Amino acid sequence: MLEQLLIFTRGGLILWSCKELSNALKGSPIDTLIRSCLLEERSGAASYNYDAPGAAYSLKWTFHNDLGLVFVAVYQRILHLLYVDDLLAAVKREFSQVYDPTRTVYRDFDEIFKQLKIEAEARAEDLKKSNPVVVNGQRKQIGSKGDGSEGKKGGAGGGGGAGLKNDGDGKKRDNKSENNRFVANNNNGSNLKSNGGNNVSVNGKENDSVNNGAFDVNRLQKKVRNKGGNGKKTDNVVSKAEPKKVIKKNRVWDEKPPETKLDFTDHVDVDGDADKDRKVDFFAKEQGESMMDKDEILSSDSEDEEEDDDDDDSGKNSKPDAKKKGWFSSMFQSIAGKANLEKSDLEPALKALKDRLMTKNVAEEIAEKLCESVAASLEGKKLASFTRISSTVQTAMEEALVRILTPRRSIDILRDVHAAKEQRKPYVVVFVGVNGVGKSTNLAKVAYWLLEHDVKVMMAACDTFRSGAVEQLRTHARRLEIPIFEKGYEKDPAVVAKEAIQEASRNGSDVVLVDTAGRMQDNEPLMRALSKLIYLNNPDLVLFVGEALVGNDAVDQLSKFNQKLADLSTSPTPRLIDGILLTKFDTIDDKVGAALSMVYISGAPVMFVGCGQSYTDLKKLNVKSIVKTLLK
Template sequence: MLEQLLIFTRGGLILWTCKELGNALKGSPIDTLIRSCLLEERSGAASFNYDAPGASYTLKWTFHNELSLVFVAVYQKILHLLYVEDLLAMVKREFSQVYDPTRTAYDGFDETFRQLKMEALARAEDLKKSNPVVGNVKKQGGQGNKNGFEGGNKKKSDGSVKNDGGADGENGKGRKLENGHSNGNFVASKDTNMNSVNVNGRENTSSDDVGAFDVNKLQKLRSKGGKKTDTVAKASKAEPNKKVTKKNRVWNDAAVPEKKLDFTDHSGEDGDRNIDFVAPIQGESMMDKEEIVSSESEDEDEEDEDAGKNSKPGTKSKGWFSSMFQSIAGKANLEKSDLEPALKALKDRLMTKNVAEEIAEKLCESVAASLEGKKLASFTRISSTVQAAMEDALVRILTPRRSIDILRDVHAAREQRKPYVVVFVGVNGVGKSTNLAKVAYWLLQHNVSVMMAACDTFRSGAVEQLRTHARRLQIPIFEKGYEKDPAIVAKEAIQEASRNGSDVVLVDTAGRMQDNEPLMRALSKLIYLNNPDLVLFVGEALVGNDAVDQLSKFNQKLADLATSPNPRLIDGILLTKFDTIDDKVGAALSMVYISGAPVMFVGCGQSYTDLKKLNVKSIVKTLLK
């Protein structure tokens, strides 16, 4: 049963709701749809599921871009209503004929909607009557998929390994392991027969491959008794007898043999005093410096050229006169076929900038949904219209939805006489400890007292690493050694900070893969027990598709393993190694899109000053360049 159908403008003015339905929606599914989907450039999705205590809805929508109208249907999630999309299309068509921008009430549309609903229900009934035939077709198709795309490597009767394709696409492209990481390594069969080897998921049984040794050729040479075989045999016998002696390496012209390398620890001597004062003289943190971005626009001729190159083969390119006439007179309504070449070019461009393919696809679908049916203005080309729409979409995604002024929040916590707690989480080897020290250095420059908490009790050397940063920055550190419960260590560190009057506690945690459930459970316990003010996910700017897997599974695990009904998820992102990627800045977009959390810090070097804010305009310009 349909719960509600609404028509409202993009400005938020509700024009009509179905009085016949009159069902009061539990929670706020419409507001959540607008905040989480329509404003976040996810409008290209087919539907949106709203889950709240006592409420579970599915929402579907469509746009009338020329009139700036939104049509939304709401129904129970457990129901599968086949007529909703058809009903929305008919309501859109009929309402657009009676719409008047000066009117705010459409009471006479109730009877029209009643007739449209009866027509949509009748079509759904006809579809149900033909359901057995459709079910048989689906069943047969499902069996075919099972036989053709069951996945995995099947063993032949001769012991070799056969790759039946799996669900990895053509020729095994895009194969992924169970933990979500792409498998680009050399995979060999464990069977005794090594003639069949899988390389990147492909079956390789050919004897003419590069680097493979052909045994048949050797047998032919032996049968002929040629000199080549004797030569090879003599060479193979002579080689083991040869002993290669390695000469001593001379490092400098002036040989000083009596001087040896000193590996002793001098940390307790006077030389360590120089290390303590390295950090304070490094200068101002780059967080407080404004980055200037040039406002040079992209050359539109190159955009059209790229759109033409990426257009589908077989589509006829428009002539010069027709395109010029269209740009002058304007196009009546943009159709999806008109947008496809430009969107294809934009998608390829985003993917070359390290944006995950899934995210690039969804962005293009959202832009297409926002432009389809819209009238093209005079003297405007489709490529420039699509480019502008994509630019607006990227700015909306990367712009934080809420305030992320950490210094203001620190001062607010100081007035309440409690420390501001930040927990750094992430996968292994992304640089959590190093960038935690950069954040500490930036806070020290703003006269904020900082204390570190060494809660990485899992990795060997983690406490010593954080202790070195604390000594160089001359700030206190709370540590309990290894093999301790990190949640208890963090709790005691916060209590110690309250006694000592520290303003901020920076909690360092162990790196963990998103599929490691014991460590993820420990992290969920740490966050639940200490209720930090900020949970920062530290991720690399080098990752592409893996960023989507990392963030989505981190959030999912924190939600699933939490013991409270309102679990704490990731609040912000710290992007490391940003200076190593050149213009491949797509990981920032992928992470923000998949989590909804803003990029609050960007690590761009190896010194304490190398910490920046994310410049949204610069990122958008680089992505579309």
């Protein structure tokens, strides 16, 4: 049965809840829905599943964007109620007629809801009775569309190619009889025709079942080719198709040395001494201030480009989607305003935005969900005068991206380090990730940044799996002049990390940076070892180190890392990934979509961005810059 139905504003004010459904919900499904779904731009999803001790709920919702109302229904997941969507639509329609912004109590809506619920249940029962035949465990709607869909696999008569097929003129014919007719014609050998050696025809009509395995196509084609001659013509054709042998030309070396240098890199020579400038630049990078403490200046180039694009909509550079309705209709609509936006009005602009996000390396699944969420937030909303649909969709998407990339909770490492120092315990950070993303290098960058703030740092070499990992970390520790705890190879990394934390407590280190072995998300033995390390040592921060180069892989990596850490943990409240460190950010130009994909799939913020090879090349993520780059 239905557990609860709630109506509240986008500001969080509850206007009405069903008194009849006064069942005490276990846990807080509504609050979780708001935090994890609606505020995280996942409102385009069909439903949300909430698990609590002793209960499993499904939540469905709909919006009235023009009035700013949210309608949420909660029911037991095991019941699969068919009338919930219909009931929500009816409640939305009826409540919008009695809604008054000055009212906060709607007790008279109880009787209306009872009647709506009875009617929705009756319609669901009628639909269930009139519902169709069940074939192979799937319900199929009875009816003919004239597109040959009845002959598909899993449908009625779809097995083994013996179902009905379309003949192109709306008539159906039997594949089995067609195959028999083809074989009969084949015995005569007089009705076969070949079209380029690819399609075989019967009596001038193309046979759709050539590839069904009823006969050998190669043998038939061979007969057709040999019918016109003795096979010599075919041999000549084959010999002509052979590629010509390419002969490589010999390199000609000049006796005189080249006048230009072999170094094609651009160097700015200020004082006339390029070598001196490069040396100064090198030392500035090695001994300068970390980029984490510098504020990035956001240029207005992207804004100018967007304005130029808006001005050119009527010209040759305008997108095809913007031309569909014509110049006059779109201009009149922008001046007069539109009563209510419909999904069909939003689709062209959303499709263009989805394609743009995917070109910026955003995973396709994430781009699709974002567009669905923006459509859900705009559908039914009134378009203001002198406003175009494309600019409205662009503004809504920009706001959604800012909400996603802005951290839900503030993680200030320096503040947390000082708080742990007052409790006389070290602050522990564990670096995890797949192979070859740069965990050890970026761990050293974080250590350099912490040293600049007078924090005592110690490294823990817990990558006991990869050869050379301990030596690599030892080199960084020697250059930064900080202690390192190591036990060599083939040791349990969880035990090594525990002993490193104990050593840090004895020698007065403020922070322990734990380096772990790179592992693929599907490697269960290594993922089990990582889960044990996190459970045994309970670190203050678990940082996932990922590449900015990945697109769809980012979703798979992060989701499986979190899933494995949850499944393999023995704790009832397993630790998941707390933050993200993006590496190789200087190599991607404007393909910054991996940051959005990772934050969306995990809910963890991007805390550090690696943008070079020196210790100072570590930055904060500029949310406004990323959003403008994604939408540029």
